[in-house]
Amino acid sequence: MAKNLQFLPRFSDRWSHLYLEHGRLEKESASLVFFSVEGSLEIPVHQLSFLLLGPGTSVTHSAMNELAANNTLVAWVGEHGVRLYAHSTGGTHHSTRLLHQAKLFSNREERLQVVRRMYGKRFPDELPDNISLEEIRGKEGWRVREAYRKSAEIHGLEWTGRKYDPNNWDRSDPLNQALSTANACLYGLCHAAILSAGYSPAIGFVHTGKMLSFVYDIADLYKTEIAVPVAFAAVKESRHEVSHRVRLACRDFFHRARLMNRILPDIAEVLDASDDLGESPGELEGKLITLDDRARDGSLPWQPERKDT
Numbered sequence: 001m002a003k004n005l006q007f008l009p010r011f012s013d014r015w016s017h018l019y020l021e022h023g024r025l026e027k028e029s030a031s032l033v034f035f036s037v038e039g040s041l042e043i044p045v046h047q048l049s050f051l052l053l054g055p056g057t058s059v060t061h062s063a064m065n066e067l068a069a070n071n072t073l074v075a076w077v078g079e080h081g082v083r084l085y086a087h088s089t090g091g092t093h094h095s096t097r098l099l100h101q102a103k104l105f106s107n108r109e110e111r112l113q114v115v116r117r118m119y120g121k122r123f124p125d126e127l128p129d130n131i132s133l134e135e136i137r138g139k140e141g142w143r144v145r146e147a148y149r150k151s152a153e154i155h156g157l158e159w160t161g162r163k164y165d166p167n168n169w170d171r172s173d174p175l176n177q178a179l180s181t182a183n184a185c186l187y188g189l190c191h192a193a194i195l196s197a198g199y200s201p202a203i204g205f206v207h208t209g210k211m212l213s214f215v216y217d218i219a220d221l222y223k224t225e226i227a228v229p230v231a232f233a234a235v236k237e238s239r240h241e242v243s244h245r246v247r248l249a250c251r252d253f254f255h256r257a258r259l260m261n262r263i264l265p266d267i268a269e270v271l272d273a274s275d276d277l278g279e280s281p282g283e284l285e286g287k288l289i290t291l292d293d294r295a296r297d298g299s300l301p302w303q304p305e306r307k308d309t
Contacts, residue, residue, distance in 0.1 A: 017188055018043065019077075019247055021054030027062040046070045049260070050192040052077045073192040077184075097198040100273060101214075105203050114205045117270045121221055147224035155236035174239040178231035181243040183219070185250040186227050190218045193263040199271075221266060226253055 023036030025043075032043040045066055050073045053059060059074075067074050104110045112133065119136045120127050122143065127136065152159035157175060164180050165171050172180065194201050194214060204213025206220070219227075230253050234246045254260065267273070 017050040017052060017185060017192075017247075017251065018048060019052040019054060020057055022056035023058075025053070025057065025059040025063045027060060027066050032063055032066060045072055048072050049196070050075070050188045052188060054078070071196060073188075073195055075188060075191075095198065097273065098200050098203075101199050101203050101271060104271060105205065111205055113272070114270055117272070118206055118217060118221065121266065121270065122224075144224060147228050151228050151232040155232045157232060157236060174242045175231065175235045178234050178242045178246050179227065181246040182227035182231045182250055183223065185247060185254075186219045186222060187212065187215050189254065189259065190222075190263060191215045193260070194218065194267070197264055197267065199267065218263065218267060221270075222257075222259065226250075226257055226259065229253075 020034055020036075023034050025032060025034050027033075032045045034041045034043060048070075051067065053074065053076050055078065064074070104114050115133065116127065116136070119140060122140065148159055148162070151157075159175065160173075162176065162179065163172060164176050169177065191201055191212065199214065201215045202211045202213055204210070204215075204217045207213040207216040210216070227250075230249045231246060234242060234249055238245070
């Protein structure tokens with residue numbers, strides 16, 4: 001029987017991401033298996049939303065076919081999972097959401113309203129109607145700087161500013177490496193959510209001109225809540241193997257923050273998509289890939305070993 005998107009677990013009930021390096025991913029019977037020098041790891045592909053393939057990995061054609069059939073986003077990334085080289089496509093066949101997104105972008109007034117809604121979700125108090133976009137961006141810059149300062153103060157760390165050279169990873173201090181890794185995990189999950197719902201990752205509203213502009217827009221809704229505290233806490237614990245530990249910490253934090261339940265409704269809200277496909281924002285979450293009527297106890301659908309293969 002051919003797979004149908006209606007039979008797949010919805011996005012919010014999947015496991016967030018998995019990073020693999022130095023091994024081979026193959027299909028065996030009805031599942032995928034990753035082989036490395038450490039042994040083999042069976043992967044429940046139907047429960048996985050985002051797979052990062054790092055250096056030294058190879059993947060068979062049948063494995064890629066299985067990933068595509070299960071609507072799992074695959075990205076080929078650099079060491080530490082930070083640099084993105086290529087990615088696969090999403091699983092929806094509908095263009096309605098993409099067209100709605102493009103319509104908002106092409107109308108200056110509607111685009112500004114989307115920007116205001118995006119910024120408005122980051123502040124506890126409602127933004128005044130007469131506030132300018134430049135003033136909003138100024139408030140956002142202050143908010144982010146305060147998040148860094150407070151996290152440094154809480155964890156007793158010295159913070160000298162955000163410094164990241166994508167061409168020279170080792171030039172960054174452990175704290176900036178931790179932030180870059182946490183951001184990469186967050187970008188990947190938001191990217192997977194955007195594609196799963198049929199939106200375009202390139203049509204951004206705050207960020208523009210990049211193939212992942214909308215990914216950056218949505219990830220910015222959660223950075224100070226998730227990526228920043230995860231990174232600072234990881235460096236406070238140890239300055240060794242920062243990227244490895246941050247990936248594991250993000251995986252746990254995404255679950256505790258119920259991030260996968262929030263991304264699609266938040267996208268619908270900022271895009272005012274209540275009548276998109278005749279759905280309300282609350283109903284948009286995971287509608288394209290519905291869940292069978294099983295009880296959800298809040299636990300991860302798959303609890304991996306405490307290692308990053």
